[in-house]
Amino acid sequence: xxxxxxxxxxxxxxxxxxxxxxxxxxxxxxxxxxxxxxxxxxxxxxxxxxxxxxxxxxxxxxxxxxxxxxxxxxxxxxxxxxxxxxxxxxxxxxxxxxxxxxxxxxxxxxxxxxxxxxxxxxxxxxxxxxxxxxxxxxxxxxxxxxxxxxxxxxxxxxxxxxxxxxxxxxxxxxxxxxxxxxxxxxxxxxxxxxxxxxxxxxxxxxxxxxxxxxxxxxxxxxxxxxxxxxxxxxxxxxxxxxxxxxxxxxxxxxxxxxxxxxxxxxxxxxxxxxxxxxxxx
Amino acid sequence: xxxxxxxxxxxxxxxxxxxxxxxxxxxxxxxxxxxxxxxxxxxxxxxxxxxxxxxxxxxxxxxxxxxxxxxxxxxxxxxxxxxxxxxxxxxxxxxxxxxxxxxxxxxxxxxxxxxxxxxxxxxxxxxxxxxxxxxxxxxxxxxxxxxxxxxxxxxxxxxxxxxxxxxxxxxxxxxxxxxxxxxxxxxxxxxxxxxxxxxxxxxxxxxxxxxxxxxxxxxxxxxxxxxxxxxxxxxxxxxxxxxxxxxxxxxxxxxxxxxxxxxxxxxxxxxxxxxxxxxxxxxxxxxxxxxxxxxxxxxxxxx
Numbered sequence: 001x002x003x004x005x006x007x008x009x010x011x012x013x014x015x016x017x018x019x020x021x022x023x024x025x026x027x028x029x030x031x032x033x034x035x036x037x038x039x040x041x042x043x044x045x046x047x048x049x050x051x052x053x054x055x056x057x058x059x060x061x062x063x064x065x066x067x068x069x070x071x072x073x074x075x076x077x078x079x080x081x082x083x084x085x086x087x088x089x090x091x092x093x094x095x096x097x098x099x100x101x102x103x104x105x106x107x108x109x110x111x112x113x114x115x116x117x118x119x120x121x122x123x124x125x126x127x128x129x130x131x132x133x134x135x136x137x138x139x140x141x142x143x144x145x146x147x148x149x150x151x152x153x154x155x156x157x158x159x160x161x162x163x164x165x166x167x168x169x170x171x172x173x174x175x176x177x178x179x180x181x182x183x184x185x186x187x188x189x190x191x192x193x194x195x196x197x198x199x200x201x202x203x204x205x206x207x208x209x210x211x212x213x214x215x216x217x218x219x220x221x222x223x224x225x226x227x228x229x230x231x232x233x234x235x236x237x238x239x240x241x242x243x244x245x246x247x248x249x250x251x252x253x254x255x256x257x258x259x260x261x262x263x264x265x266x267x268x269x270x271x272x273x274x275x276x277x278x279x280x281x
Numbered sequence: 282x283x284x285x286x287x288x289x290x291x292x293x294x295x296x297x298x299x300x301x302x303x304x305x306x307x308x309x310x311x312x313x314x315x316x317x318x319x320x321x322x323x324x325x326x327x328x329x330x331x332x333x334x335x336x337x338x339x340x341x342x343x344x345x346x347x348x349x350x351x352x353x354x355x356x357x358x359x360x361x362x363x364x365x366x367x368x369x370x371x372x373x374x375x376x377x378x379x380x381x382x383x384x385x386x387x388x389x390x391x392x393x394x395x396x397x398x399x400x401x402x403x404x405x406x407x408x409x410x411x412x413x414x415x416x417x418x419x420x421x422x423x424x425x426x427x428x429x430x431x432x433x434x435x436x437x438x439x440x441x442x443x444x445x446x447x448x449x450x451x452x453x454x455x456x457x458x459x460x461x462x463x464x465x466x467x468x469x470x471x472x473x474x475x476x477x478x479x480x481x482x483x484x485x486x487x488x489x490x491x492x493x494x495x496x497x498x499x500x501x502x503x504x505x506x507x508x509x510x511x512x513x514x515x516x517x518x519x520x521x522x523x524x525x526x527x528x529x530x531x532x533x534x535x536x537x538x539x540x541x542x543x544x545x546x547x548x549x550x551x552x553x554x555x556x557x558x559x560x561x562x563x564x565x566x567x568x569x570x571x572x573x574x575x576x577x578x579x580x581x582x583x584x
Contacts (some may be wrong), residue, residue: 018387025379026396032411032455033399035421039414052424093309100306112307119318121509121565123516125538126558129545130321130328153317156310185302214404216520221546236406236524246414253407264402268395271402272467 036257040250047246062247063255072255074227075234080259082144082219082230083212086151087205093152094159094204099189101160102167103175113164119157124217132221146222147230151215155208166200167193199273206267210260231256322562328555345556355557358535361446365514365536368454369507376461377503381495383462384469394466398459405456409524412452413439439526442533449521449534457513461506468502469495500579508572515564537561 039047040062042055050056066072100106101113131150132141140146170193178188194201219230229237235252264271330342349355379397383390400408415421416438423435438448472494480490519538526534528543537557545554 018382018385019389022379022382022387022389022393026393029396029400029455029459031421032408032415035415036407036411051419051421052428093313097307097310100303104303104306106300106303109303112311118566118569119314121512121516121569122318123512123538123558123561123565125516125519125541126561127318127321127325128541129551129554129558130324131317132545133324133551134316134320149313150317153313156314160310185306210402214406216404216406216523217542232404232406235410239410239524249410253410257403257407260402260404264399268398272463 036250036253039247040254042247044245044247051246062245062251065245065248066251066255071226072231072234072252075229075231076255078144078223078228079213079231082147082151083209086148086155086212087208089148090152090155090159090208091201091205094156094163095189095194095201097156098160098163098167099185099193101164103170103172113160116157116161120161124154128217128221135222141222142225142228144223144228147219150218150222151212155204155211159204159208162204163197163200166197170196199270202267203270203273206263206270210263210271213260325555325558325562328552329559332552345552346560348553349556349560354532354535354540355537357532358537358540361534361536362515362518364446365450365453365518366511368450369510369514372454372458372461372510373503373507376458376506377465377496377499379458379462380465380469380499381491383466384495394463398463400456401459401463403456405520406524408452408456409521412448412455413525416448440530442530445526445530446534449518449525452525453514453518453521457510461510464502464506465499468499472498497583500583501576504572504575504579508568511568512565515568516561 035051038054039051041058041060043057043059043061046056101109135141135146140149174192174196175188178192183191214232215230216232216236220233220236223229223233235249235256238252239249329345332344379393383394387393417423418437418440420438422438426432426435436444439445476494477490480494485493516538518536519542522528522534522536522539523542528535528539538561541554541557541561544550544557
């Protein structure tokens with residue numbers, strides 16, 4: 001086989017051989033997702049008869065049951081409010097700090113920036129008890145604000161790290177020109193730097209949104225009333241009630257997955273970029 | 282330069298205000314970080330050294346740590362975290378090989394890349410619940426095994442205390458493998474293609490190209506992925522365990538995080554939980570120091 005045909009991916013024996021491990025991998029990845037989607041379109045009798053096969057009579061019954069009476073809509077809204085507001089606050093605070101860290105000289109700049117990497121890997125559970133005591137002293141347990149503050153804190157190190165590295169690449173001449181035009185600090189940030197930083201802001205928001213939407217531990221501990229629960233917590237508890245009606249449970253999981261699936265479809269390249277920026281220096 | 286005294290004062294005031302600007306900009310973030318990280322860490326260390334029953338005083342301050350180290354559940358949990366560490370080299374090797382294959386633009390590589398990354402965005406509880414049902418005694422996995430005549434391999438994956446932690450292990454690998462693949466693939470995309478072309482001209486085989494071009498270029502990203510995954514296995518696996526087994530059967534799947542959670546919120550032993558948390562934090566610090574050392578070595582090797 002020549003070098004050229006190997007590169008062009010013709011169906012020679014070597015190329016065909018390469019498809020085998022990849023196809024096996026794709027199968028292993030897809031089977032659990034197949035189980036999720038296919039089960040959600042079955043009746044529970046259908047599921048009991050054949051957990052593996054395609055639904056004999058595909059039905060939306062499980063989705064109706066999951067949506068009716070179990071307040072999935074409310075849980076969905078709770079998750080949305082918490083995720084969107086914590087992403088917004090983290091991006092705003094992160095951009096302010098990143099601007100100073102990227103473009104200004106001040107005492108403590110280097111140590112502060114160097115702190116971001118270790119903060120990214122602090123195990124969340126380790127700090128949970130003191131955070132809980134602090135929040136209850138402030139009367140914030142059971143208040144969405146507590147979860148939002150904690151999420152913002154967990155998001156900030158990564159957000160600052162990413163935005164600072166991006167902002168540092170904005171040419172100083174542009175900032176100087178804005179200053180000569182009479183722009184103050186905030187105006188320079190909003191009118192010059194942020195419009196140039198779309199991709200970085202997008203990456204930070206996508207990564208942070210996926211984190212907040214999927215987070216279980218903090219919202220489980222801090223939001224105990226049923227009306228405030230987030231979707232992921234709701235489903236984890238919902239599970240024990242519906243452990244016998246698997247299709248309804250799977251329908252609930254599918255509904256909960258829609259927002260992150262959309263983010264995956266449209267934001268995949270931003271997610272990837274965000275991960276790479278974490279590994280570069 | 283202003284000459285008049287009045288405007289010098291004004292200029293000095295302006296300068297002072299200018300100096301203040303960066304501090305004002307970082308202030309909101311610093312306040313939140315202090316609230317979420319700094320205060321809790323200090324409070325944790327203080328709590329771990331005191332005992333509530335003795336008006337905040339202990340004989341020598343280390344009683345909570347002694348209790349932790351003597352607790353067989355601590356050793357069992359730590360051992361399970363170490364078992365999860367075994368997933369890291371496995372994931373790394375598979376992810377590097379898959380990325381190297383996809384990088385050669387195998388037919389359908391975009392499709393494979395998207396597929397392998399999909400699990401990564403799912404919520405862990407969603408993954409945990411799906412796997413719990415698939416791994417039940419009469420779940421999908423056993424149905425398939427029985428269907429192909431491998432009845433002997435059909436096990437009670439989550440109910441057997443010897444197997445359950447490995448079932449959790451497999452859910453974690455399933456979800457996190459794609460992160461490594463996509464990370465490595467993205468890094469390979471920025472390798473100078475002329476290196477591979479030169480290797481082709483020299484008739485270097487697949488293994489030679491992999492060994493001498495792909496691996497050295499991936500080394501820093503591999504180091505990043507390994508560190509991140511080890512820290513994940515230490516401090517981000519609570520959700521999998523909580524959803525799939527909640528520590529059972531017969532406490533066989535406890536990990537350090539679950540032990541902290543149960544000590545604090547079920548057993549009401551906040552000081553023990555604090556001592557455990559300090560241990561986990563120190564473990565993370567050790568991992569980070571090792572990473573910093575390895576990174577310096579890699580940088581020196583690559584000049």
